[in-house]
Amino acid sequence: MKTAEIKRRFLAHFAxxxxxxxxxxxxxxxxxxxxxxxxxxxxxxxPYFLGQRTPPYPRAVSVQKCIRTPDIxxxxxxxxxxxxxQMNGNFSFGDYFKEGAIPLAWxxxxxxxxxxxxxxxxxxxxxxxxxxxxxAIEIWHKTVGLPMERIVRRGKRDNYWSMGIPxxxxxxxxxxxxxxxxxGPGGGPDVDEDRFLEFWNLVFMQYEIADVKSKEDFRxxxxxxxxxxxxxxxxxxIASILQGVDNLYEIDEVRPILALAAELTGREYGxxxxxxxxxxHPDDVRLRVIADHVRTALVLIGDGVTPSNEGRGYVLRxxxxxxxxxxRLLGWQEPALPxxxxxxxxxxxxxxxxxxxxxxxxxxxAYAEEDAFLSTLRAGTTILDTAISTARQQGSPTLSGDQAxxxxxxxxxxxxxxxxxxxxxxxxxxxxxxxALMADQxxxxxxxxxxxxxxxxxxxxxxxxxxAGGPVEFTxxxxxxxxxxxxxxxGAGGVALPAAGEGEQIELVLDATPFxxxxxxxxxxxxxxxxxxxxxxxxxxxxxxxGLIVHKARVVRGEVRAGDTGYAEIxxxxxxxxxxxxxxxxLVHQTMRNFLGESATQAGSLNAxxxxxxxxxxxxxxxxxxxxxVEQQVNEVLLGDLEVHAFIxxxxxxxxxxxxxxxxxxxxxxxRVVEVGDYARELCGGTHVARSGQLGLxxxxxxxxxxxxxxxxxxxxxIDAFGYxxxxxxxxxxxxxxxxxxxxxxxxxxxxxxxxLRDAEKELEKLRAQLVLGGAASLAASAREVGGIAYxxxxxxxxxGGNDVRTLAQEIRGKIDPARPAVVAVAARAGGKAxxxxxxNQSARGRGVSASDLVKGALSGRGGGSxxxxxxxxxxxxxxxxxxxxxxxxxxxx
Ligand code: ATP
Ligand code: MG
Numbered sequence: 001m002k003t004a005e006i007k008r009r010f011l012a013h014f015a016x017x018x019x020x021x022x023x024x025x026x027x028x029x030x031x032x033x034x035x036x037x038x039x040x041x042x043x044x045x046x047p048y049f050l051g052q053r054t055p056p057y058p059r060a061v062s063v064q065k066c067i068r069t070p071d072i073x074x075x076x077x078x079x080x081x082x083x084x085x086q087m088n089g090n091f092s093f094g095d096y097f098k099e100g101a102i103p104l105a106w107x108x109x110x111x112x113x114x115x116x117x118x119x120x121x122x123x124x125x126x127x128x129x130x131x132x133x134x135x136a137i138e139i140w141h142k143t144v145g146l147p148m149e150r151i152v153r154r155g156k157r158d159n160y161w162s163m164g165i166p167x168x169x170x171x172x173x174x175x176x177x178x179x180x181x182x183x184g185p186g187g188g189p190d191v192d193e194d195r196f197l198e199f200w201n202l203v204f205m206q207y208e209i210a211d212v213k214s215k216e217d218f219r220x221x222x223x224x225x226x227x228x229x230x231x232x233x234x235x236x237x238i239a240s241i242l243q244g245v246d247n248l249y250e251i252d253e254v255r256p257i258l259a260l261a262a263e264l265t266g267r268e269y270g271x272x273x274x275x276x277x278x279x280x281h282p283d284d285v286r287l288r289v290i291a292d293h294v295r296t297a298l299v300l301i302g303d304g305v306t307p308s309n310e311g312r313g314y315v316l317r318x319x320x321x322x323x324x325x326x327x328r329l330l331g332w333q334e335p336a337l338p339x340x341x342x343x344x345x346x347x348x349x350x351x352x353x354x355x356x357x358x359x360x361x362x363x364x365x366a367y368a369e370e371d372a373f374l375s376t377l378r379a380g381t382t383i384l385d386t387a388i389s390t391a392r393q394q395g396s397p398t399l400s401g402d403q404a405x406x407x408x409x410x411x412x413x414x415x416x417x418x419x420x421x422x423x424x425x426x427x428x429x430x431x432x433x434x435x436a437l438m439a440d441q442x443x444x445x446x447x448x449x450x451x452x453x454x455x456x457x458x459x460x461x462x463x464x465x466x467x468a469g470g471p472v473e474f475t476x477x478x479x480x481x482x483x484x485x486x487x488x489x490x491g492a493g494g495v496a497l498p499a500a501g502e503g504e505q506i507e508l509v510l511d512a513t514p515f516x517x518x519x520x521x522x523x524x525x526x527x528x529x530x531x532x533x534x535x536x537x538x539x540x541x542x543x544x545x546x547g548l549i550v551h552k553a554r555v556v557r558g559e560v561r562a563g564d565t566g567y568a569e570i571x572x573x574x575x576x577x578x579x580x581x582x583x584x585x586x587l588v589h590q591t592m593r594n595f596l597g598e599s600a601t602q603a604g605s606l607n608a609x610x611x612x613x614x615x616x617x618x619x620x621x622x623x624x625x626x627x628x629x630v631e632q633q634v635n636e637v638l639l640g641d642l643e644v645h646a647f648i649x650x651x652x653x654x655x656x657x658x659x660x661x662x663x664x665x666x667x668x669x670x671x672r673v674v675e676v677g678d679y680a681r682e683l684c685g686g687t688h689v690a691r692s693g694q695l696g697l698x699x700x701x702x703x704x705x706x707x708x709x710x711x712x713x714x715x716x717x718x719i720d721a722f723g724y725x726x727x728x729x730x731x732x733x734x735x736x737x738x739x740x741x742x743x744x745x746x747x748x749x750x751x752x753x754x755x756x757l758r759d760a761e762k763e764l765e766k767l768r769a770q771l772v773l774g775g776a777a778s779l780a781a782s783a784r785e786v787g788g789i790a791y792x793x794x795x796x797x798x799x800x801g802g803n804d805v806r807t808l809a810q811e812i813r814g815k816i817d818p819a820r821p822a823v824v825a826v827a828a829r830a831g832g833k834a835x836x837x838x839x840x841n842q843s844a845r846g847r848g849v850s851a852s853d854l855v856k857g858a859l860s861g862r863g864g865g866s867x868x869x870x871x872x873x874x875x876x877x878x879x880x881x882x883x884x885x886x887x888x889x890x891x892x893x894x
Contacts, residue, residue, distance in 0.1 A: 010088040014061035027303040027505035041089030044228040058095035077246030077287035080275035084296035085233035094226030124178040129170030130159040134265035156216040161203045170206035178862035200233040249288040258291035293323035380413030401433020461494030471547030473512035475760040481569035482509040499561040507553040517543040521605035522686040531566030534558030577609035590680035610720030641693035642677025780815035787891045793884040796828040809839040825887040827880040834880040835873030858886040
């Protein structure tokens with residue numbers, strides 16, 4: 001049964017029993033400051049359980065997306081833990097209690113598949129209950145009919161639920177499924193949690209507790225007047241049971257990702273492992289980690305999380321990095337996500353269609369993150385390997401804090417990765433030392449930030465240059481070139497020099513300059529200064545102290561002397577392109593506020609030649625339609641060809657005029673206001689165009705989150721915007737040519753093609769099934785009498801999957817006259833392994849024939865199922881005929 005179908009049946013069962021279907025909440029747990037991600041179905045109902053809000057319905061059912069970060073380390077090593085998983089749950093808010101919850105769970109679990117249930121063999125289900133919960137035992141035993149030996153009492157650690165805080169709490173009861181002797185020793189959940197798989201937890205919120213010291217130490221205050229039910233059934237876990245696979249990485253929603261990773265890395269998954277996850281070959285564990293993490297990344301980005309260095313974004317970054325690193329360790333060095341992520345999407349989109357429609361956005365984040373990480377890895381891995389082997393040679397079990405820090409600081413190599421790689425090599429890392437160095441670095445960071453502006457941490461040389469000559473006048477608002485005296489020439493370390501010669505890196509201070517120093521998001525001017533026979537190239541301009549403009553330069557030829565007069569000219573093309581971006585930024589800012597409200601204030605910006613970046617505060621993503629409207633309005637302002645006008649005025653006056661001022665900046669009494677017609681008015685020291693028409697065109701490229709509540713748009717301006725649109729147009733024309741349709745019809749044609757392809761795949765699937773099942777009737781007719789029983793033994797056609805084989809056996813059985821006792825055995829070979837399915841009809845069962853006995857007989861005790869239908873496998877493929885012979889033999893001797 002497909003996972004999507006299990007989900008559907010779960011919802012349908014409880015809906016039919018009076019439950020309101022409630023959609024899953026998104027993964028980020030935004031209402032709970034203590035929780036990064038939703039980790040259980042009940043989370044969205046907490047206010048109802050705590051009595052803070054009145055539930056709008058007495059009963060609810062949901063399938064909740066969950067992430068459990070503590071389980072990340074278990075992934076692949078156990079059969080039952082995913083980072084992302086889905087929790088089916090039914091909830092009662094003061095409505096039914098244990099007497100309702102237990103029978104409802106039992107009914108769905110054991111109702112035949114044909115009747116809409118899961119068809120589990122009730123004889124293989126065990127229940128655990130809390131020590132003194134006799135009420136629950138009574139219901140399990142008397143109402144449901146579960147024998148006492150399959151009801152297990154367990155203590156607080158396993159079977160008592162609370163939120164770890166004063167409030168509702170109570171005993172719980174868990175359903176376990178016995179997966180048979182292949183998975184471990186018998187004896188119940190106390191003996192083996194791998195063979196006995198927990199798939200459903202029923203929580204009975206019965207008491208109020210207080211004085212909570214730990215999970216097991218608290219005081220029960222009273223019995224709750226309104227008792228609640230909260231249950232959680234792991235969708236993936238029940239899927240692994242119903243699909244007859246060993247673990248939840250092998251179910252239909254995950255296995256294809258794993259299979260592709262195995263194919264890429266040339267590993268035969270499972271070839272070196274048995275059924276028990278804990279004893280698997282490390283390669284198989286890695287493949288499971290890859291599949292789990294890729295799927296988790298997909299749903300996380302789908303729910304709006306983006307990679308970053310803190311909080312939710314960091315969890316995402318870590319699991320993506322782990323997936324990428326794992327596949328590299330298996331030998332795949334290329335980017336893997338462009339191959340794996342689409343497979344994950346196809347697995348998940350039947351249940352979550354938005355993952356398909358949103359895939360462009362999701363994949364952009366994912367692929368960019370992988371690319372960035374791969375570059376980091378390339379740089380860091382060599383260094384780390386060297387450090388590890390040096391440590392080994394010196395016989396030291398520890399990698400020093402210095403080394404870990406250098407990796408982090410110089411190569412951006414994440415510390416958790418260093419820890420992980422070191423651990424794999426049997427080394428520890430001096431984390432104390434690492435943390436101390438990190439703290440030092442943070443203390444230095446502020447000084448560093450200043451140093452970057454000045455080139456030297458020591459400001460005394462600048463101070464004396466400023467004191468000697470006073471503030472430098474910036475004349476670049478009105479002119480692009482001027483004559484000016486060289487006030488000082490500074491060499492390395494800020495030392496004042498009388499002169500500098502060809503090839504030297506220097507800093508120049510002029511009396512007055514047309515060069516704009518980087519500031520207010522606007523990039524610095526570049527250009528040339530000619531002094532006598534010397535010429536210097538200006539690469540950067542900074543303002544290390546208010547009023548002091550410093551040109552960072554290289555002497556291209558001749559010599560420059562302090563006191564000489566020179567001619568300074570800026571690169572006009574660059575300046576114009578920067579000014580266009582800056583004016584465009586003001587327009588985007590104002591227009592965002594027009595659409596999103598006054599609170600959409602600027603949080604940062606970059607005005608570079610031909611492109612701009614604008615960061616602003618707003619709570620959520622800006623819808624595409626709004627971005628489109630913003631872009632349209634900005635371009636309309638360009639066509640209006642408004643005059644851009646700058647003037648100096650008092651703070652009060654600027655405020656009165658409604659100029660936008662950036663929060664947190666300090667202004668003197670006099671301020672400069674830049675206005676674009678009557679449309680935008682803002683305090684600004686930057687350079688701008690003369691009329692808005694000069695911008696030509698503004699094209700917004702993207703919008704994204706760069707932190708909580710801060711969004712970033714990037715846009716192209718002028719000829720760069722035009723170039724971009726022209727390239728896009730070319731692309732569409734090329735597609736139109738390939739599809740032989742007019743440009744407007746390209747999208748439609750692509751959609752058609754995709755649909756056709758999907759239909760063809762479905763058709764293929766159907767044909768394959770027909771091929772397998774087509775033979776059922778003639779096989780049934782070929783039944784032979786063996787020991788008084790109609791017997792069919794056959795091998796399934798090549799390529800038949802596990803499901804096909806089971807269906808084939810059942811089909812054949814169905815086509816034999818029910819009055820005749822009949823046994824059908826179908827053997828199959830797949831992936832180098834032989835498997836066997838045996839189906840027994842009612843009248844044969846009446847004669848005491850059991851499918852599971854036959855399978856166990858043929859497979860020497862391995863495999864299992866019900867008396868009607870059983871299966872097993874794991875022998876070499878060549879054993880297939882022997883399996884059939886063995887079943888036939890048992891019938892003759894029976
Ligand atoms: P376990 O002891 O196996 O980790 P749990 O006690 O943490 O399970 P619950 O908190 O009771 O599990 O969650 C309810 C149900 O959710 C479980 O019965 C199980 O089916 C499922 N579940 C819990 N954690 C995971 C996971 N990491 N991956 C998949 N399913 C899970
Ligand atoms: Mg757990």
